[in-house]
Amino acid sequence: MKVDVEALDTFNQLAREGAEEATRSLAQMTGINGSVDVTKISLVDRGDIGEQLGDKAHVGVQFGFEGALAGDTALIFEEDQTAEIVEALMPGAAADESMAQSAIQEIGNIMMSGFIDGWAEYLGATINHTPPGYIEGSGEELLPKSDTVKGHDQVFVFRSDINWEGEPVKFFIYMLPEYEPMAELMAELGTEADNAIPIEKLAVFNQMTRDGTKKAAANVQQMSGIETEAEVSQISFTPLVDVPKQFGEDTYVGTAVEFTGAPSGFLIVLFDEQSAITVAEALMPVEMDSDELTDQHKMAIEELGNIMTSGFVDGWANVLQQSVEHTPPRLVHDMGRAIIDPLAAQLGQHQQHAFVIDSKMKTDEVEFESEIHALPNEKELREALEGLDVTRVEETEANTEEIF
């Protein structure tokens, strides 16, 4: 399958309209108004699907669909946030497990019908779906298993985050389309052949990012002696104006660099404030004066950001077999969204959509989490992928395995 940027854009709009329709349906039923914060399409490893759900208890509905597009879809709420909407729909139901369950099922059914109808309408085709089934469980295990994508390790996941004004309710819609119908639609909706990226190469890029993250983790380990693990990495596609929205309003500490080469772009290493303090104290060979975030902590983070950036960029350069240069890191300490905003704006001078690369790392010994995000220039990324020799990547992979 070739992935066409125009087609991705259409899919993105569909996912957004579907999510907005679902939100409207919920508002009609419960009187709770919400707004769609983010919609994005990610290409993820089957094993990594739903990683961001973490270990929290979730409830929702799931059903299969077929027609112009086929696959599985699920709508998922955090369980401890559902009382509000259940009460809004059926007063008194939250206290009764089976009533709460049927309320969730009802809400899920109506919302997801809105979601699927939006797609069908746009495509001018029929999409039928099975009756919704109630699901509950913790984190990723409750998501559809996607065994329909036989032989394909990478799966497209459509995700929407919706937030309600003043209500701590958030939900995710996952849509896991089957490979073949998705590929056909992708080809149909694509317009310019130049914009198409063979999916195998996008997958390779995912692998490259994973290698970069491993290398960054290895650098942290070398510096601190603490075993550090690279976690999820995924590449997603989203309208540029949605990029900052993926970052919340929490405060982060980290570093940002501009990298040049093929592709050019920006790379950001972020720690939440608590992680920044913990990691600075645990990983850096310095004594800190205070438990609060001080300039000393920030200097440690700057150093850490620097070695993580170098590791990540080296991982890319290995695969691309060309040098990727980066500016010295600039320390940032601000609201997550505001940190990303100027970077998105700088890319936005040349492009309307963005590929965003997200990775995480953590250690078992110390409670900390760190995120690496790369925002490559879209056109240059496409060109870099075009020139990518898939076999070379496999060789490099073998080498990296030896290193780690």
Place this chain on the structure above:
Amino acid sequence: MKVYDGSQSEGAVGDDPERIKVGIAEYEVTAENAELTTSGLGSCVGLALYDARNGVAGLIHVMLPESDEMEDGKPAKFADAGTELLIEEMKKLGATVTGMTAKLAGGSDMLDFSESGSGIGDRNIEQVRETLQEYNIPVEGEDVGGDHGRSLRLESATGDLVVKSANKENQRL
């Protein structure tokens, strides 16, 4: 684009004004005293327009200076086209250009990697001011530039614009 004319404000709880979020490259206008908020302005600029006489307020979150720099069907993304759009949308709710005053915030130069010329933040601010000048709309308050992010809340009942920053006291413009 949504226009809140009162018919959709039943969702408001008690006497608190309804709070409406404005995302990047989006705007909202209100004649119903709603609070308009936007968050995470880095180099982006938030422009608040207020017509006290007619009780109409509007807030827009623009990202880039000029719409003719690229083809894009989203005027609210740009300082020039967005400012014009906000003025027009407020007029539809009964505001007049002569009654409007402006407040702006944002346009930080944090993480600006451009090597020559002025950064996007500066150019955004400059462009908003220029477009306002074309309409003779006075700027009554601003908190711009610097190297930090900002979030905004426009209180439409009074036209006050509250500016929050991560490591600074709130400011009321």
